[in-house]
Amino acid sequence: SLVSGFDFSITQRFSAFGGDADLSLAGSYILDFEQSFSTTAPAIDLVDTANNPIDLRLRAMLGWRRDDMSMSLALNYADGYYDPAYDRSISSWTTVDLSFAYQFEGPGVEARLNVRNLFNQDPPFLNNPIGVGYDPENADAMGRFVSFQLTKTW
Numbered sequence: 216s217l218v219s220g221f222d223f224s225i226t227q228r229f230s231a232f233g234g235d236a237d238l239s240l241a242g243s244y245i246l247d248f249e250q251s252f253s254t255t256a257p258a259i260d261l262v263d264t265a266n267n268p269i270d271l272r273l274r275a276m277l278g279w280r281r282d283d284m285s286m287s288l289a290l291n292y293a294d295g296y297y298d299p300a301y302d303r304s305i306s307s308w309t310t311v312d313l314s315f316a317y318q319f320e321g322p323g324v325e326a327r328l329n330v331r332n333l334f335n336q337d338p339p340f341l342n343n344p345i346g347v348g349y350d351p352e353n354a355d356a357m358g359r360f361v362s363f364q365l366t367k368t369w
Contacts, residue, residue, distance in 0.1 A: 217258065220245035220270075234281025242273040265298040265305065265341055266352050283318040293353055298341060306339040308354055323368040328361070335359040 224241040248262035261267040271294035278287040288311065295307040311334055316327040338354030349356050 216251070217247060217249040218245065219247045231279065232281070234279055236280075237276070237278040239276045239278075240273065241276075242271065245270050263294075263296040265296065265300065265350055266343070269294050269296045269353050283320060285314075285316045285318075287314045288312070295339075296353070300344075301342055305341055305350065308336065308339050310334070310336050325364075325366045325368075327364040327366070329364070331360040331362075332358060 220243060222241075222243045224239065226237055226239040228235065228237050230236070245262050245268050247260055248268050249258040249260050251258045263270050271292075273292040274289055275292075276287055276289040279285065291310045291312065293308045296305050297303075298305055310332045313330045313333050314327060316325055318325045332355075335358050337358070338349040338356055340348055341350040342348070343350060345351075347356065
């Protein structure tokens with residue numbers, strides 16, 4: 216197997232609305248994902264095909280903190296790719312995550328509300344031979360997921 220590509224991350228911090236903000240962009244770009252099915256077989260590039268890694272993933276995030284309160288909004292992007300079994304394109308997939316947190320003064324307690332896949336975006340359809348209608352390598356069928364965390368530090 217041969218895998219080549221690069222990861223990147225950039226962040227800018229600045230003041231906004233009486234607090235501190237972070238704007239960031241992180242991603243991965245896979246150039247090659249070559250695999251050989253035996254020692255004598257030629258390598259096949261599988262990047263951007265169904266049930267294999269896709270070439271581009273991005274996550275843009277805006278975070279803000281003021282005193283004991285913070286929030287963040289993230290945009291997640293998974294590029295479209297190709298399904299050779301059915302000779303068709305699979306759509307890209309974009310989701311949004313949201314988080315709010317409050318740090319209680321004194322006792323070291325933080326309350327956090329997280330919403331993953333805020334708009335409940337379904338993963339792109341893939342006629343998958345394992346019996347599910349999506350590609351678990353490149354998407355998540357869970358849908359919107361809301362969680363509440365209460366954390367105590369000593």
